[in-house]
Amino acid sequence: MPELPEVETLRQDLSKEVVGKKVKAVAVTNGRSVRRHKTAKAFRDLLEGRTFKSVGRVGKYLLVGLDDGNTLVIHLGMSGQLHRAKSAKEPKIKHTHVTMTFTQGGDLWFVDPRTFGEMFVSVPLSSEEQAALPVSFAAGVEGAALRRQVHELSELGFDPIENMLSWERFAVVLRQHSVQLKALLMDQHAIAGIGNVYSDEILFSAGLRYDRLSDSLSTTEVRRLYRAMVEILAEAIKHRGSSLADEQYVDLEGKTGSYQQFHEVYDREGLACRRCRSLIQKAKFQSRSTYFCEHCQI
DNA sequence: ACGCCCGCCTGTAAGC
DNA sequence: TGCTTACAGGCGGGCG
The missing domain is CATH 1.10.8.50 (Helicase, Ruva Protein; domain 3)
Known part of the structure; x- marks a missing residue:
């Protein structure tokens, strides 16, 4: 059920907790959570060694900016949760599907019983590919740059908190x-x-x-x-x-x-x-x- | 072309 | 009491 206010709360907390952290290791224990990637390894390879630079949000999507220009996109679906673990030794939470360990210590877990949620790393399109995209009505409003960077989200409407219209x-x-x-x-x-x-x-x-x-x-x-x-x-x-x-x-x-x-x-x-x-x-x-x-x- | 509705999932709780 | 069934719903895709 997480909607805009719940996702925004997580965004605020994540920007305090994980910005500047470098991903040491990623473990995927349920491939369905990274289903947009061909393999779990493809997802892992795009994340391991990367540093989190920023945490944004459009609608119900969290957008974690990476130091290589890619974006880690997180959608919680119906039952997704993010859990900040002090260490990997913390007692496991049932339905933890993705675990990230930071070089500075501590873990970030993606927990999702109903598995409607997902995570994926978005790689920006080339300028030709981008030109071929349908232009959503919200393009051109403030903040649309962030959205265009994640082409998977180009169809989303305006965000009533980030980009409220007149x-x-x-x-x-x-x-x-x-x-x-x-x-x-x-x-x-x-x-x-x-x-x-x-x-x-x-x-x-x-x-x-x-x-x-x-x-x-x-x-x-x-x-x-x-x-x-x-x-x-x-x-x-x-x-x-x-x-x-x-x-x-x-x-x-x-x-x-x-x-x-x-x-x-x-x-x-x-x-x-x-x-x-x-x-x-x-x-x-x-x-x-x-x-x-x-x-x-x- | 567009609008509706199913399927994907699991946990919880009501009902027989 | 224990099993079955309904319900919770975001979103993509398929069907009408």
């Missing part, structure tokens, strides 16, 4: 499609980083139903949605993300986030809406659960 341009994105709001918020090609949890929280905060069509909003409603998106995500980052009962999101040190205590709708079916006291509803939307307040969201 509300007027956001209105254009909404009017470009005629799609239900929750689908648009979760569409990574349009907006990068929002998943099932935060889409519900943003829509409640904006007072809009999940099934309202994106091109049906008044100017006031567009502004409310814009404000809700920025505020909810920023607030969630401040509280180090959400840790839910089954998802078990934890940070590098194994600590949970605390934003779940501020959730207004997600996983609150049958509980009273804190704004109007009517009961929070649960519905199926595109074979996914959706929580909302029938009274507060129109």
